[in-house]
Amino acid sequence: MKKLRYPILLIALAGTLFYCKSNKQSGTSLSATSTTEVPKTEPEQTDFSKSPFLTAEQSMKKIRIEDGFAIKLVASEPLISTPVAFSFDNKGRMWVIEMTGYMPDTVGTGEDVPNGKIVILEDKNRDGVMDDRKVFLDSLVLPRALCLIENGVLIGEPTNLWFYEIKNDKPVSKTLVDDKYTEGGNVEHQPNGLLRAMDNWIYNAKSSKRYRRKGDKWLIEQTHFRGQWGISQDNYGRLYYNNNSQNVLSDFFMPGLGATNKNQRYVAGFNEKSVANNKVYPIRPTPGVNRAYMKGVVDDSLRLVDFTAACSPLVYRGDIFGSAYESNVFVAEPSANLIKRNILNDQGYVVKGEQAYKGKEFLASTDERFRPVSLYNAPDGAMYIVDMYRGIIQHKTYLTPYLKGQIDKRDLTQPLSAGRIYKVVPKNTDPKAPALATDADGLVKLLSNKNGWIRDYAQQALVDGKMKQAIPALENAAKQTTNQLLAIHALWTLEGLDALKTDEVLALLKQSSWPIRMEALAVLPSVINEQTVKQYSSALSQMVTQNDTLSAPYIAFLANSVKPFDKAAANNLLVSVAKKYPGNKYVADAVISNLQDNEDIFKNELTASLPDSNALIQKQLGKIIAQAANARANRDPKVLLKEYPKGAALFNTVCQTCHGPDGNGVKSLGPPLNQSEWVTGDKNKLISIVLFGLTGPVKVNGHIYKTPEVSGDMPGIGYDKDMPSEDVAQLLTFIRKSWRNNGDKISTEEVASTRKKLTNRQKAFTVEELNGM
Structure with missing residues (x-):
């Protein structure tokens, strides 16, 4: 049972390399637009009954951008087609993913054809526009993520994550890193991103895995599940992401x-709503969203009201926009043809903010085919935009008859071979990327650069090159106090080189600057061992005694790293921090994160010194203990997997994204299926919901679920004519018998019968309609 109005990934995942007539249609002279800013906006458009294919230059005229900024073309068709993501290399070239096979038409014909590519774009004449194309890899099926690292590149191609060694811009070897990189979720809801973060691990959106290369081995660890399409970091290495209906989600830690x-x-402190306001302000009617016929989705002028395809949140870390834009978070919304700006502020370890404007956007277009799907920082300090430039962005699984009608009405299917990359710069400027050092001394100097992309590059190049000769300079950089960002990058570069010394880290833990202490705390799991555990646990204990409130959650988290070497010291840290901050929810959850299957033991121990049963940490412990007991009472999923394999597979690809693998629902997405009366009750109601969707709010086990606690609308899968009724029946039976549910079987005939009765159904059900059955 799935998601809402316009799953975000779908947007950021499009493409089709049908080199159609557009090669001639869109023959914009690349050099002609290389140094020209966006042409003057045309007079306001009033006729939106058509959405014609426009050349890049024509489309640029439809864009309105914040005063003081300009948009410039960097690449367009025929040089690229259906781009969804890219990465810069140390030569300033772009490694672009072309997701050629995504939704060639409204029924997804040929989606499994291996026609995706990784291409290298280069600006050989240095005029600011890419003019050379080289295919690095082809014959890929819906590639979705890449990451340049060491002597190669990671590429996500469902279901696998591959590492290709590179020599002379060609792949020379191939290593399977993870054969379950995109296990679960359909094309709209699969991992992506491959962000090399400050802590030297690689993180993803729509995933709970992180990756790291150590020698010739790849490490894979579990982390928090994050986001949907796109992921970025701030200057301190904290992660930012979102889902299709949420503006900005982030980690405070x-x-x-x-x-x-x-x-x-x-x-x-994880998956937090840093910007809770989800309003959007398109400058054209947007009837081409999947549920535009529903009340509240669009306003009286047919413009989208709230995010429905939010994606690729980018923390701007460049150095050319000005101080007011430092660490602003920009979010793409391709279904509404706009990019939003948000302003965030730190309040201790909490990061919260607001939209920059009310009633308008940083950038918006009246061209319906303008589809910004990915945003990036860059070597020149600009913000880069990947525009998939196409009509269809909704996957067939959730494509309603209404939206098919919109696609037909404005002839949005063709062409499919377009795609543009733009950059946003201050008006009347032409920033150039500096020459990037490759030697150790030069790279250490770059760690102090004002441009975050360049600092990240320098850190990664030093680590990838295993440049041990840089260690003395890095140690000095980590000690200095005049440039915090230099000290932070030097610290993590030393971590990446396995060169951190205990005395250095202990000294950083005593600094008055919170960002420095925060990074020193975060690096401890890499340096705590049997020889150093006493020094570090003593330092952490001292921080508790000294009332270092900001450090308290970190200290609780870090008890987990102390425990393998000194269980008593770890437990003492947890008890002391829990007693000192019994009402702090961040400390409480950090403490509990250490206690898997020992929550009740710790609760009894804590009660001896903290008898107040109303203390928040006591309540949280009680809640987790109850959840664990419920989980132990669940049915064995392996038995159901054997009995209903098609249902289990469909659940993994369509339902678990919003309702969770445990059936207990996912924050901001979907309510629980486990012990839900909607699942175990009336068969006809459940079949109807899964086939054609449900519009909230909805009451489950006495609790009313509505936005923003969950998505306001769950789309059905019955619009997909190719979905077999047998598979739907297995899915429904699977969830009716999973976890603690004990519903009876639903047959193929029952699904087929309901499907026939509802054959002309155009919209999702409401609770009132279902109750009237």
């Missing part, structure tokens, strides 16, 4: 912490 208790479904 460093990403490697707190994902260690399987009984704990949510950990305060």
